[in-house]
């Protein structure tokens with residue numbers, strides 16, 4: 001095992017979601033503006049920050065990557081990427097890539113986990129009864145009295161829904177909305193939580209890379225091959241048409257071990273992408289599988305912890 005300072009080529013890909021103050025939504029997705037700004041300044045001072053396209057080329061060639069190469073990525077396409085992160089990046093000319101799901105861009109609606117989190121946090125109901133397919137006993141009841149219970153209920157329901165085909169999930173979301181006293185058709189964030197095409201176009205024109213992240217943000221292995229192909233190609237073509245530039249990078253929605261496999265990697269390649277990111281922790285060395293790149297999940301943490309997280313990722317992979 002090699003420790004700090006080992007002089008080997010590697011690419012660290014940072015994974016962000018949201019920048020700003022946590023409102024409704026998973027707190028772990030947020031990095032404050034102050035911390036983000038400090039992190040960017042630190043990266044520009046201590047690392048070689050590359051555009052993702054450039055990094056993929058260097059990773060393939062290997063010998064020119066260096067040991068301090070870093071790429072910044074943002075998943076999903078939250079509006080705060082434009083309002084909070086973009087001004088900080090633009091001011092410093094810092095490259096970054098946003099993996100945007102296209103359905104929220106088209107409809108303005110929040111992604112389902114964001115809405116689910118809101119329902120669990122804001123409901124007046126004191127418990128929820130979950131319908132679980134295939135079980136004979138009474139459905140489990142999740143209490144919703146304390147904040148902790150509500151958060152726990154959110155994660156339990158989310159993990160139940162992630163690996164369902166989109167149609168099943170929509171039916172279940174409707175049932176959950178009803179039992180928690182909400183209208184499943186409403187967007188509790190008034191269509192203000194996700195990026196618009198105009199914002200994406202402005203960032204793209206300013207040099208921010210835009211990558212694919214499917215249309216509806218499903219866990220892809222839960223879908224049929226046809227549905228998968230549609231999610232991969234239609235989202236790619238739509239972004240290319242709207243931004244008038246090629247989309248060559250992809251990030252698997254959720255990105256865990258159960259959210260992609262070799263068959264999907266081949267489909268992503270066939271769809272015309274040149275590289276794809278998972279959410280598995282680690283750094284990427286020359287020769288790494290370009291369709292299963294590892295990332296480092298950035299949390300809202302002070303600079304010394306952030307700096308250590310970057311260093312330790314090189315010797316602690318999942």
Ligand SMILES: [Zn+2]
Pocket residue numbers: 075076213217252253254
């Ligand atoms: Zn995502």
